[in-house]
Amino acid sequence: MKKLWYQFKEFFLNNPKAAIGMVLVLGICILCFFAPLFTDYLPNARIARPHEVPSADHILGTTRMGRDVWSQVIYGGRISILVGLVAGIFVMFMAMVVGISAGYFGGIVDNVLSFFTNVVMVIPSLPLMLVLASYLDQVSPLVIAVIIGATSWPFGARVIRAQTLSIRNRDFIHAAEVMGESRRRMVFFEVMPNMLAILGSSFISTVIYAIMTEATLEFLGLGDPLSVTWGVMLYNAQQTSAIRIGAWWEILAPSMALASLAIGLALVNFSIDEISNPKLRAQKIMAKFRREQAKEDKARQAAISTNKALEGVA
Numbered sequence: 001m002k003k004l005w006y007q008f009k010e011f012f013l014n015n016p017k018a019a020i021g022m023v024l025v026l027g028i029c030i031l032c033f034f035a036p037l038f039t040d041y042l043p044n045a046r047i048a049r050p051h052e053v054p055s056a057d058h059i060l061g062t063t064r065m066g067r068d069v070w071s072q073v074i075y076g077g078r079i080s081i082l083v084g085l086v087a088g089i090f091v092m093f094m095a096m097v098v099g100i101s102a103g104y105f106g107g108i109v110d111n112v113l114s115f116f117t118n119v120v121m122v123i124p125s126l127p128l129m130l131v132l133a134s135y136l137d138q139v140s141p142l143v144i145a146v147i148i149g150a151t152s153w154p155f156g157a158r159v160i161r162a163q164t165l166s167i168r169n170r171d172f173i174h175a176a177e178v179m180g181e182s183r184r185r186m187v188f189f190e191v192m193p194n195m196l197a198i199l200g201s202s203f204i205s206t207v208i209y210a211i212m213t214e215a216t217l218e219f220l221g222l223g224d225p226l227s228v229t230w231g232v233m234l235y236n237a238q239q240t241s242a243i244r245i246g247a248w249w250e251i252l253a254p255s256m257a258l259a260s261l262a263i264g265l266a267l268v269n270f271s272i273d274e275i276s277n278p279k280l281r282a283q284k285i286m287a288k289f290r291r292e293q294a295k296e297d298k299a300r301q302a303a304i305s306t307n308k309a310l311e312g313v314a
């Protein structure tokens with residue numbers, strides 16, 4: 001337990017990007033999922049005059065309908081984050097099933113799954129999502145998450161397939177096959193543990209993409225206008241010409257929430273990539289070595305200068 005805690009502490013001390021990213025992500029999640037602790041107002045309740053400027057009572061002002069922007073931001077973040085998680089889980093499940101199956105079993109299984117993946121990949125995802133959302137008319141956030149997940153898994157499947165093909169030809173896999181391990185055990189206990197970094201990185205990338213895509217679709221008016229999300233907040237601000245009348249806080253608040261969450265997730269993703277990529281890890285070790293070497297050289301030069309000064313005085 002102490003060793004695990006030491007590794008955890010060293011990871012964050014030596015990875016400022018990971019620490020900053022985790023603080024941003026955890027801070028936003030705590031604010032959103034424990035929203036009643038941080039506001040006294042419901043997101044859809046009319047509690048003040050329209051377009052009140054930020055003040056002590058309403059720290060982010062109010063909307064055209066007299067609703068508190070701060071409460072809408074932290075309540076709306078729940079749905080936006082859940083959409084990203086649902087889409088990310090859907091994408092990772094499809095990418096794992098298709099990618100690992102195609103890469104491990106090979107042959108006709110690989111040919112069929114690769115053909116299916118290529119067909120879905122060549123379909124432009126954003127225009128398809130726009131068409132589906134327009135056809136379904138004011139879809140709920142859950143449906144948007146499913147649409148995003150159903151159109152976004154092929155790239156992850158290709159990456160996982162390539163990694164599986166690489167792992168499939170390694171010596172420990174051949175040794176496990178000679179020992180008579182079942183295919184199920186080979187997949188779950190030999191192949192998948194060696195791809196956790198790639199799976200984690202792909203999952204975080206999908207969550208970022210899903211949150212931004214959901215906000216885009218809702219900003220275009222293809223979501224449910226009665227729900228409270230960051231995308232719907234931007235759509236309502238556009239409809240009421242918030243920028244034109246000077247109500248900048250209606251645009252700034254959800255935009256900053258989206259940007260902060262995306263930046264936090266991206267920083268965590270970069271940190272995972274640094275850990276899993278041997279080249280990046282080696283570059284980081286060498287950079288640390290050079291910094292320490294520069295400090296030692298500077299201290300040595302300072303000591304030499306001090307000795308010369310003392311000799312001159314003597």
